Amino acid sequence: MNVCLAPCPVVFDLDGTLINSAPDIHGCVNAVLGQHGTPLLTLDQVRSFIGGGVDVLWQKIIAARELEDAKKPDYIAAFMTCYQDATQLTHLFPGVEDALQTLADRGHPLGICTNKPLAVTRAILAHFGILDLFGCVIGGDSVPERKPHPAPLRAALQGLGADPRQPRALYVGDSEFDAACAAAVPMPFLIYTEGYRQTPVGELPHLAPFDDFARLPALVEMQTAA
Numbered sequence: 001m002n003v004c005l006a007p008c009p010v011v012f013d014l015d016g017t018l019i020n021s022a023p024d025i026h027g028c029v030n031a032v033l034g035q036h037g038t039p040l041l042t043l044d045q046v047r048s049f050i051g052g053g054v055d056v057l058w059q060k061i062i063a064a065r066e067l068e069d070a071k072k073p074d075y076i077a078a079f080m081t082c083y084q085d086a087t088q089l090t091h092l093f094p095g096v097e098d099a100l101q102t103l104a105d106r107g108h109p110l111g112i113c114t115n116k117p118l119a120v121t122r123a124i125l126a127h128f129g130i131l132d133l134f135g136c137v138i139g140g141d142s143v144p145e146r147k148p149h150p151a152p153l154r155a156a157l158q159g160l161g162a163d164p165r166q167p168r169a170l171y172v173g174d175s176e177f178d179a180a181c182a183a184a185v186p187m188p189f190l191i192y193t194e195g196y197r198q199t200p201v202g203e204l205p206h207l208a209p210f211d212d213f214a215r216l217p218a219l220v221e222m223q224t225a226a
């Protein structure tokens with residue numbers, strides 16, 4: 001039991017957890033592939049490559065399309081140019097805004113720990129009007145390591161004023177990267193089952209699953225009750 005007297009910090013993953021960003025990521029991936037005359041990828045393929053950050057995304061694309069590894073920096077630069085303001089096809093998952101507001105109103109410090117680069121992360125949160133709800137935002141380039149390494153999640157906890165050696169906090173995410181990261185901290189992990197995970201939920205370490213953000217505030221209180 002994660003005993004927590006004051007409202008616990010709750011840290012969130014972004015892609016596949018708070019936002020469905022796969023359609024915009026897919027659009028920009030295919031824009032870059034198209035520029036290079038490379039066969040395009042399906043939305044399902046690109047969605048399955050999300051979670052490790054932009055470098056891992058392009059490693060997987062390069063492997064899938066047998067592209068030249070040396071061109072990865074060029075692909076990534078072109079991708080980021082396209083993606084920096086690509087929010088047209090992205091939306092918050094149902095109930096996210098209300099759940100975040102409820103947790104904030106109850107006094108839970110809220111944070112973000114994503115592998116997505118920080119500048120575009122902040123721009124997307126601002127676009128959806130939720131940036132100010134977060135006391136700390138850690139992106140894929142905020143610290144030298146990326147999830148599943150525990151360092152970014154520890155940095156988010158620290159940014160929220162939680163003691164990373166005794167985290168009285170929850171991490172909420174959707175993927176293998178998030179589950180492994182939380183286990184490495186270690187800290188309790190709630191898994192959103194409607195995101196981009198490739199592995200059966202039962203095979204990932206987690207405290208509780210949920211498929212509807214309307215359930216999250218009650219789940220947080222349940223997990224953190226003394």
Ligand SMILES: O=C(O)COP(=O)(O)O
Nearest residue numbers: 014015051052053114115
């Ligand atoms: O951009 C990615 O690949 C992953 O982002 P996430 O950590 O928010 O899931």
Ligand SMILES: [Mg+2]
Nearest residue numbers: 013015016174
């Ligand atoms: Mg994710």
